[in-house]
Amino acid sequence: MAHSLPHSFIQEDRTITVAVQRPAQAVAKEDRSALEIFGGHSLQGQVTISGAKNSALVIMAGTLLCADDCRITNVPKLADINNMAEILKALGVSLKHDGNTLEINASDIGGSEAPYELVSRLRASFFAIGPLLSRLGEVKIPLPGGCAIGARPVELHVKGLQAMGASVQIEHGIVKAAVIGGGRLKGAKIYLDCPSVGATETLMMAATLADGETIIENAAQEPEVEDLANFCCALGAKIEGAGTNTIVISGVEKLHGGEWDIIPDRIEAGTFLVAGAITRSELTLNSVVPDHLTAVIAKLHSVGCKVITESDSILRIIPAETYKATDIKTMPFPGFPTDMQAQFMALLTLAEGNSVITEMMFENRLQHVAELQRMGANIKSKGNMAIVGGMPFLSGAPVMATDLRASAALVLAGLAAQGKTTVQQLRHLDRGYEQLDEKLRRLGAKIERIEMSAS
Numbered sequence: 001m002a003h004s005l006p007h008s009f010i011q012e013d014r015t016i017t018v019a020v021q022r023p024a025q026a027v028a029k030e031d032r033s034a035l036e037i038f039g040g041h042s043l044q045g046q047v048t049i050s051g052a053k054n055s056a057l058v059i060m061a062g063t064l065l066c067a068d069d070c071r072i073t074n075v076p077k078l079a080d081i082n083n084m085a086e087i088l089k090a091l092g093v094s095l096k097h098d099g100n101t102l103e104i105n106a107s108d109i110g111g112s113e114a115p116y117e118l119v120s121r122l123r124a125s126f127f128a129i130g131p132l133l134s135r136l137g138e139v140k141i142p143l144p145g146g147c148a149i150g151a152r153p154v155e156l157h158v159k160g161l162q163a164m165g166a167s168v169q170i171e172h173g174i175v176k177a178a179v180i181g182g183g184r185l186k187g188a189k190i191y192l193d194c195p196s197v198g199a200t201e202t203l204m205m206a207a208t209l210a211d212g213e214t215i216i217e218n219a220a221q222e223p224e225v226e227d228l229a230n231f232c233c234a235l236g237a238k239i240e241g242a243g244t245n246t247i248v249i250s251g252v253e254k255l256h257g258g259e260w261d262i263i264p265d266r267i268e269a270g271t272f273l274v275a276g277a278i279t280r281s282e283l284t285l286n287s288v289v290p291d292h293l294t295a296v297i298a299k300l301h302s303v304g305c306k307v308i309t310e311s312d313s314i315l316r317i318i319p320a321e322t323y324k325a326t327d328i329k330t331m332p333f334p335g336f337p338t339d340m341q342a343q344f345m346a347l348l349t350l351a352e353g354n355s356v357i358t359e360m361m362f363e364n365r366l367q368h369v370a371e372l373q374r375m376g377a378n379i380k381s382k383g384n385m386a387i388v389g390g391m392p393f394l395s396g397a398p399v400m401a402t403d404l405r406a407s408a409a410l411v412l413a414g415l416a417a418q419g420k421t422t423v424q425q426l427r428h429l430d431r432g433y434e435q436l437d438e439k440l441r442r443l444g445a446k447i448e449r450i451e452m453s454a455s
Contacts, residue, residue, distance in 0.1 A: 032454065033426040035437055037414035038446035039396055043281035045443050049269045049288050050076040050434040051100065051262035054124075055224040058201050059231050059260060060084050060102070061127035064093070065135055065208060066235055067107035068257030075100050075262055076434040079427070083122040091128070105257075109136070127198070129157065129177060130206035133166060134185055138178040143170065156192055156199035163188040164203075164210055187212025187251055195220040195245065195332045201228055208237040210251035219247045222333040223292045227263045234258040266292040267339045268433060269315070271408050273297075274343045275440065276317040277305050278350065278416045283443065285315045295336040299344060302326040303351055325353030325390060330361045342368045342409035349377040350416060351390040359384045368406035371399040375413055375421065396421040404432040411436065415445055424452060 051074035061084070063070040075081060077100065088104065089095050096103040109132075125141070132139040143154060154175075158168045161177055165186040168177045179185055187210050192199055200220040205228070207214035219225070221243055229242030235258045238250040269288045276283035277300060290297070290309050297307045297315075304320035325348065330338040338361035348355040349372060359365050369381045374397045378389035396419030401407030407429040414421030423429075426449070429436060437447050 031425050031427045032452040033424075034450050034452050035411060035414070035423045035426060035429075036448045036450050037396070037411065037417075037421045037423065039394075039414055039417035039419065039421060041279070041415075041444060041446050043275065043279050043283060043415075043440070043443040043445060046284040046286055047272050047439050047443060048286045049264045049272070050074075052076075052224060052227070052265040052267075053078055053080060053432050054197075054222075055227040055265075056081060056262045057084050057124040058127050058205075058224065058228050059262065060088060060104070061124070061131055062205055062228060062231055062235075063088075063104040064091075064106045064109070064128060064131035065205060065232070065237075066255035066257060068105070068255075070102075070104045070106075070235070070257050071259040072102040072104065073100065073259070073261045074264075075102050076265065078431060078434055080122060080124065080431045084124060087122065087125050087128070126154075126157070127202060127205070129161075129175065130202040130204075133161065133177050133179070134206045134209040137182060137184075140174055140176045143173050143175060156194070156196050157202050160188075160190045160192070160199060160203040160216075161185075161206060163190050164206060164214065183211070184251070185210040187214045187249075189215045190217065192216065192218045192220075194218070197222050197225060200225050200247070204229060204239065204242070204247060204249060205232065207249035207251060208232050208239070208255065209253070210249070212251055214249045214251065216247045216249070217245065219245050220332060221245060223263060223266060223289065231258075231260040234260055263292075264288050264313075266296075267337065267405075268436075269293055270296040270337070270340045271343050271412070271433070271436075272439075273300060273305075273307065273315070273317050274340075274347050274412055275415060275443075277303070277319050277323070278347045278412050279445075280319040280321070281443075282319065283317050284310070285317075287313055288315050289313070290315060294334060296340055299326060299328060299336065303347065323347070323351035323390075325351045325355040325388075327356045327358075329358040332361070338362055338365065339405050341365065342405040343412055345369075345379070345386065345388060346372065346409040346413040346416075348388045349379065349391055349394060349413070351388075353390055355388040355390075357386045357388060359386075365403075367402040368409050371402070371406070371410055372413060374399055375417055377413075393418055395419060398422045398424065401425040401428045404428045408433065408436070411440075411447075415440070415447075422450075 094105040197220040226243035229239045235255040241247045303323045306318040375394045394417035
């Protein structure tokens with residue numbers, strides 16, 4: 001039954017609609033949580049890396065491709081995962097969350113309420129457009145984060161869907177897509193102007209149920225893309241080349257249910273490797289894929305650390321007494337990941353010499369510079385470039401997390417700094433790291449989660 005509430009998912013003639021009017025009573029909840037870190041303590045022991053957030057989110061959307069039971073394991077316990085789960089439930093999906101396992105059944109997609117705040121704050125909600133359009137033939141979904149259509153990632157999604165025979169219109173922040181003439185999407189040859197992970201994943205999912213063969217050229221090669229492809233194949237899809245820059249999808253009429261284990265989170269693994277380096281501590285990481293960390297490990301070697309591959313799922317970092325400066329330029333996988341740029345900047349503030357960091361992937365991703373400077377870091381930035389001059393030590397200070405990876409960088413800096421560091425605005429950290437403070441505490445860090453008093 002269709003619902004007329006302004007903030008609802010609506011099913012009308014098999015069209016999934018996500019309306020985005022803001023409820024009048026919506027009030028942003030102030031984030032008063034903070035981490036209090038007393039630096040200068042060495043770490044030791046083993047840490048188990050959680051499942052990859054970015055893989056879990058898109059695979060959750062991928063369950064919309066079939067009407068059977070899907071069981072997803074190694075799903076991290078994160079705010080973003082909870083948000084995506086609520087969005088799927090609002091679509092009518094049956095979902096059970098037991099620890100790190102999700103049981104999902106999308107056989108009866110229907111309409112029900114979904115608060116605007118839920119949809120608008122989770123960019124990954126846009127992943128649903130590919131599976132829903134391919135399976136139902138029509139879909140209406142909001143632009144992610146109020147993004148204008150001129151933004152390259154959304155433009156690539158739209159152009160690819162149009163190439164597969166969909167009409168796509170954008171009205172009042174809503175993307176309305178439908179298969180022209182009804183029926184199935186058509187296989188197509190698609191070249192992406194840039195190797196967007198989101199566009200690659202969306203178009204790959206859409207192509208699984210399309211009529212004919214789809215070729216995506218200049219595709220993103222990230223491990224999360226390959227994980228999604230392997231999940232879809234476990235459900236009966238025919239996909240070749242995921243993990244390379246050319247992906248070939250032979251469409252099938254229907255997918256069936258299945259089980260899948262999410263790959264380890266390479267960014268969490270990289271963050272703990274840097275934690276060992278910045279605190280000059282030997283740490284062992286369990287449940288990792290070393291091949292996903294090649295660029296990160298290479299940079300750790302260049303500053304003076306040793307990273308030893310103990311097995312196909314275990315890494316050990318051996319720190320050095322002093323670190324050397326190195327230059328970093330973020331690039332698409334297999335290049336150095338933008339999601340590790342902030343953490344390495346924290347490490348390089350304590351290296352000997354000057355390091356140059358060039359952020360090639362995103363604008364405004366150097367906001368952590370000002371916060372690191374509050375801790376005594378010698379950093380000069382302009383545009384997408386920062387020059388980091390090594391210092392003998394950092395000093396603890398109250399700092400504010402500006403985004404997910406910046407929050408991790410400030411925690412790392414706090415672990416190495418002299419005195420107390422208070423990292424505020426933990427909602428960013430909790431979006432992407434499963435119990436980071438607890439894992440660090442088990443390794444010996446002096447770190448506590450507190451509530452800041454209202455001022």
